[in-house]
Amino acid sequence: MPQLATKKDCTGCSACKQVCPKHCISMCEDAVGVVLPSIDTSLCIECKACERACPALNAPEFKSPRSSFAAWATDKEIRRISASGGIASAIYKYVADNDGFSIGAVTDDEFRVKIKSFTLQDQDAIRNSKYTFSDAQEIYHMLRPAVKAGDLVVLIGLPCQTAGYRKYLGDHDNVIYIDLICHGVTPNSYLRQHIKSLETQLNIDAHRLSFRAPEKGTANYYFTLYGKDRDILYSKRSADGEKYNLAFHRSYSYRENCYHCHYARRERCSDITIGDYHGLGEMAPCDFSDENVSVILVNTSKGEAFVKRLADSGLIEIHCRPTDEPIKGDLQLQRPSPKTCERIDFEKYIEKYGGDFETAIDKVLLLKARRERITFFRQLPRRIIRKILKMLKLR
Ligand SMILES: Cc1cc2nc3c(=O)[nH]c(=O)nc-3n(C[C@H](O)[C@H](O)[C@H](O)COP(=O)(O)OP(=O)(O)OC[C@H]3O[C@@H](n4cnc5c(N)ncnc54)[C@H](O)[C@@H]3O)c2cc1C
Known part of the structure; x- marks a missing residue:
């Protein structure tokens, strides 16, 4: 029987499923909501095509970045409403202007995130970051025909997805692979549970979601639910106690493989990598604002x-930076998200409560608060002594 990547390494990219000649692999949520491949052993002919297609089992070629740019879309409105500099939107515009093919993540009515062909969707749906697992299963069958047609094909995705597409397609002159800097993805069932719980608590009917609401400034990471008429029904950030945000931004709730990510490193397996520019100006002065810069x-x-083609088209503005500056600025370009004690608590509770996100995160936050109180009281005598000594010195 084929030995596919285990939960520690499998990213759920579904490349294995796509190459199976017997269609005997399905992608299913496990007991805690993590999407993993499952083989119907009665149909499997043991050709092992799935093992060969797996980027976790066959490491792709990685290349160290040769240059770094600070960049943004020249369209001010696109820049304002995008996660960072709106580079992804500018790329989509370039691809559309050149009759090319591209893909991106779209949230459906049930708040599942799927990778779709850009040409079938409007710009709004595909723009901005969706901080949850995105399902790429439906896009694969469109990739080979798009490459064969010979037009420009631009595949934007998380690094693990890009590795899956590349393993499946190989390298072609007309295909550009673009990955996002990524610190991990939360199983989508946690997001759906959280929204349902908010709808019940607040008696609201959410129609749309943003993880970085433009109304609040995308750099402030407001988790925002909108009604039918795009009215804001709920908008909070981690500092206000937003639980999904806390679990995501503090790395408690990712898929297990994200803590062992093969792609969270300096070397990349794409043609270009885009992300938020962290650490801008730290290695060389810059004479522009650091707001909404990719x-x-x-x-x-x-x-x-x-x-170069993008910049020449006038869709983006680019400024050459020291290559190491953004790499030093973003830990995700150095190593995977670490497993904190809250992550370990989360793992325990999500198992114990059968994938119930709301209960698990409540327990984790309670335990964290208790730990912090204990630390506070433990350190209190030392703090008091330090303060007294400081006062005595001042005299
Ligand atoms: C899960 C996740 C984690 C991230 N972590 C980091 C990080 O640690 N550091 C950092 O610098 N940047 C991170 N980013 C990237 C960042 O949020 C922005 O997407 C990036 O700066 C590009 O911004 P933009 O303004 O050019 O485009 P945006 O308008 O944000 O466009 C985003 C692009 O990302 C795609 N996309 C959005 N969500 C998903 C998804 N769930 N799966 C696949 N594709 C998706 C869209 O289709 C579009 O192509 C992360 C993104 C995601 C989705």
């Missing part, structure tokens, strides 16, 4: 030519 890492000569 980073572009150029990893291949094909990527370099593509960025």
